[in-house]
Structure formats: structure tokens, C-alpha cells
Amino acid sequence: MAPVSITTLYGGENIDDSRLTLEASFASSPPSESFTPDGLGAVARLRRRTEVSLLMDLCSEDGNDDDAISNLWKFWHNERGSKGRDALTEVDFYMRQPGTWPNAEDILRDLIFDNPTWIEPKNKLATLLYLKGQNYVSS
Numbered sequence: 001m002a003p004v005s006i007t008t009l010y011g012g013e014n015i016d017d018s019r020l021t022l023e024a025s026f027a028s029s030p031p032s033e034s035f036t037p038d039g040l041g042a043v044a045r046l047r048r049r050t051e052v053s054l055l056m057d058l059c060s061e062d063g064n065d066d067d068a069i070s071n072l073w074k075f076w077h078n079e080r081g082s083k084g085r086d087a088l089t090e091v092d093f094y095m096r097q098p099g100t101w102p103n104a105e106d107i108l109r110d111l112i113f114d115n116p117t118w119i120e121p122k123n124k125l126a127t128l129l130y131l132k133g134q135n136y137v138s139s
Contacts, residue, residue: 051075076120084118087111091124095131104128 054075057068077085087107094104105128111121129137 047079079120080115080118084111084115088120088124091121095124095128098131101128101132 051072054068054072057071058065060068077088088111091104091107094100094107105125108121108125108128111118112125115121129135
């Protein structure tokens, strides 16, 4: 059996020619300020760096673990601005008493619906469901 060439594998297209065409198109395009190799925009990259810095504070041996944890919680609660932070603060209040757990759950489900990529309300909802004895749902 004859060896299969790269050109044959890709439908007869010469890979080197395709690569050169692609490189030329990059060279002719002005660099975009919004393009980043990691796929993050400037704001997302700043948030990521801040979060990593806060996480690194947990690893320091200066004895400020409580401050580091508090700063992380503030960072995560403020992730969606003051409206999101205020909603999570309200949830924290409602989660203190079993009689107000339905209020907390309603707010959390609304937050999750409006912000499907925000982890904090999902984490709090899982905690609330666990407290309600719905362990099978909380995971």
C-alpha cells in the first residue's frame, strides 16, 4: 500500500499553500485591540489577574487568611456589579431563617436565569438546597 500524503488527506489542497495564504491574511490585517490570544477582553483579563492575585493571597504565610477570604468573597459578590451584589446580600439575609428560604431560592433562580455564567448564585442555590435536605438536587 502506498503511503498517504498530507495533500491527499485534505482533499488535494496543498497544506503549505493554505498556510501561506492564512499567514498573508494575518499580515495584511491591522492588529485588533480587542483580539487577545487567550480569548479574553481587557476587562476579563483584568478580572482574571485580580482573582489570581486574591487566590495567591490565600497561599501567603503572613497570617492574613481571613482578609484574603473576605476579599475573595467581595470580589465574587461584586462580579455582576452592585445590583448583583445587593441581590446576594439579600439572599444571605433570607438564608438565615428556614421560613424565608423560598424568598432566597426565588432570588437565586432569577439571578441564575439572568446570569447563567455567574457561579456564585449557583453555589448559593446548591447550599440552600442542601440546607433544605434536597441533597440529590444540590449536586
